[in-house]
Amino acid sequence: xxxxxxxxxxxxxxxxxxxxxxxxxxxxxxxxxxxxxxxxxxxxxxxxxxxxxxxxxxxxxxxxxxxxxxxxxxxxxxxxxxxxxxxxxxxxxxxxxxxxxxxxxxxxxxxxxxxxxxxxxxxxxxxxxxxxxxxxxxxxxxxxxxxxxxxxxxxxxxxxxxxxxxxxxxxxxxxxxxxxxxxxxxxxxxxxxxxxxxxxxxxxxxxxxxxxxxxxxxxxxxxxxxxxxxxxxxxxxxxxxxxxxxxxxxxxxxxxxxxxxxxxxxxxxxxxxxxxxxxxxxxxxxxxxxxxxxxxxxxxxxxxxxxxxxxxxxxxxxxxxxxxxxxxxxxxxxxxxxxxxxxx
Numbered sequence: 101x102x103x104x105x106x107x108x109x110x111x112x113x114x115x116x117x118x119x120x121x122x123x124x125x126x127x128x129x130x131x132x133x134x135x136x137x138x139x140x141x142x143x144x145x146x147x148x149x150x151x152x153x154x155x156x157x158x159x160x161x162x163x164x165x166x167x168x169x170x171x172x173x174x175x176x177x178x179x180x181x182x183x184x185x186x187x188x189x190x191x192x193x194x195x196x197x198x199x200x201x202x203x204x205x206x207x208x209x210x211x212x213x214x215x216x217x218x219x220x221x222x223x224x225x226x227x228x229x230x231x232x233x234x235x236x237x238x239x240x241x242x243x244x245x246x247x248x249x250x251x252x253x254x255x256x257x258x259x260x261x262x263x264x265x266x267x268x269x270x271x272x273x274x275x276x277x278x279x280x281x282x283x284x285x286x287x288x289x290x291x292x293x294x295x296x297x298x299x300x301x302x303x304x305x306x307x308x309x310x311x312x313x314x315x316x317x318x319x320x321x322x323x324x325x326x327x328x329x330x331x332x333x334x335x336x337x338x339x340x341x342x343x344x345x346x347x348x349x350x351x352x353x354x355x356x357x358x359x360x361x362x363x364x365x366x367x368x369x370x371x372x373x374x375x376x377x378x379x380x381x382x383x384x385x386x387x388x389x390x391x392x393x394x395x396x397x398x399x400x401x402x403x404x405x406x407x408x409x410x411x412x413x414x415x416x417x418x419x420x421x422x423x424x425x426x427x428x429x430x431x432x433x434x435x436x437x438x439x440x441x442x443x444x
Contacts, residue, residue, distance in 0.1 A: 122364050125259065125443050126436045127333070130429045131367050132255045139421030140430065141247035141264045142304065144170065146416050147239035148308025151221040153275055154182040154194060154232035163233070164271070167219060168199055171269045174250050175201035179257035189272065189282040196272035198279035201253050206442060207262040213439050215252055215298040215431055216268045216280070218273030220383055224410040239416045241409050242273070242429040244304025256432060262440030270385050273301075280385035289393040296354050296438055297396035299386035304419035306336045338402035339427055342379040342386075350395040355377045358397065361434035372402060399427065409413045
């Protein structure tokens, strides 16, 4: 009998996730995610003209200060259960300020799931004294990811979970992961039980076409739209999940869990598992968490466009609210499963 039970458990574990029935609570939560709200958030964030880390934070409707105050107000307005704070790191005379919203767990609050994105932007073509205030709308990089985090906070704060969920809009990513490095290193020092980190960075585009710099050099050749697309450049409706070696690493297992959640709750979205920490020669806010021993992955659209990235051309018209909403749904389904959604 013991051997039979073990065999049955192994068989059940081997079954593909899509054969399991969706959790009704998670299915309803995923359905609550609004593409219209995500599109509006992207437009609002891009409308600050720049979210550059060195822009004047005291401007009322422009710059990184206005952006972070708006993000704080959004988090704060979603639910009284969200504990919203600023997390400030000094870099010279500049304050690199992340915005954090914590949804406490009901049964195991010490265990945490983090979903984040960076809200700062940059214009690498701007030079000289005016570079700090140069237009940098950053719609796809990374207003799209920030919009995902905001929408997840809005929806998920209406539900209860056994474990704590932390929603973070990181600052300083464009300066070398300043905000996420502060958060991850402090979490390690405090022995926090962070079970998973979802970093959403450049998750807004589903435009298909030849991935090219316009110079005759394919982006594949310079580490942009990396990973072979069969030469067609068609990358629409595909989300990449990056996770580091080894093959049995916790981050790699998290990536597989995300793909299973997509198959169950958002089957129209194609998930590609990319077997490394990030794109060639590049990185994101998941890196400091991985370096500090936490399980972390990066989610990125397969349609990343280096031509407009870090320029004035990274505008909301390049972001698909429908695609971005599906990215949010995949995040939400996987996070809810890990955090233990409590039926209403």
